[in-house]
Amino acid sequence: MKPVAVIDFETTGLSPALGDRATEVAIVILEGDQVVGRFQSLMNAGVRISPFIEAYTGISNEMVQAAPPAEEVMAEAARFVGATPMVAHNASFDQRFWEAELERLGSDTPAQPPFACTLLLSRRLYPEAGSYKLGSLAAFHALPSSGRAHRALADAEVAAALLARIQGDLQRDYELEHVPHELLLKVQKAQRKAVPKAIRSYFQAGSKP
């Protein structure tokens, strides 16, 4: 069973292109349905946190001022992840911050496959869920909660539990031994009704389950 790295960022806002920066990162390594590694750190990017964000995340200016520099934390996070394929909830958000913060390091980082996304996968697999917020999906699946929502490690743990659920459901429904990252990417890219066809074509193309 190959590991995947489930990541969650807390940030000062929605867009690194508009100057927003990461304030906290957490990474959970998942093998099958088992968590085998965790990384979590606040980071100091030298930017102010707005009152809205402070209330939303519980991360204050005092907390990040006491944290290690963002470059140091991101370098350590990159070493922790290595070449492990990555997953996040609404992954386009976390992937943008991952790439933007790593780009600031100025060093070469290993090429990685695209992030798999538990939000896109849930839209494909659970059309009856209604809401696709991380907390709503956790309630829908009765996943265990682990700490304060909107803190990086708690959200990464919930996203990892959601991914384990998704992988388990795919294994059961399609009689798979395991669910490769590449298959998750195929499924999240397919239209909802085309998911079974996408899975069949993945294995007919010569990939082994």
Next chain:
DNA sequence: TGCCAGGCCCTCTTTAGGGCCTT
């Protein structure tokens, strides 16, 4: 100067608009 996300997905759609989701 002032303003500013980006991508997905549904529908009263495709020569578009608006809601959702992440902080």
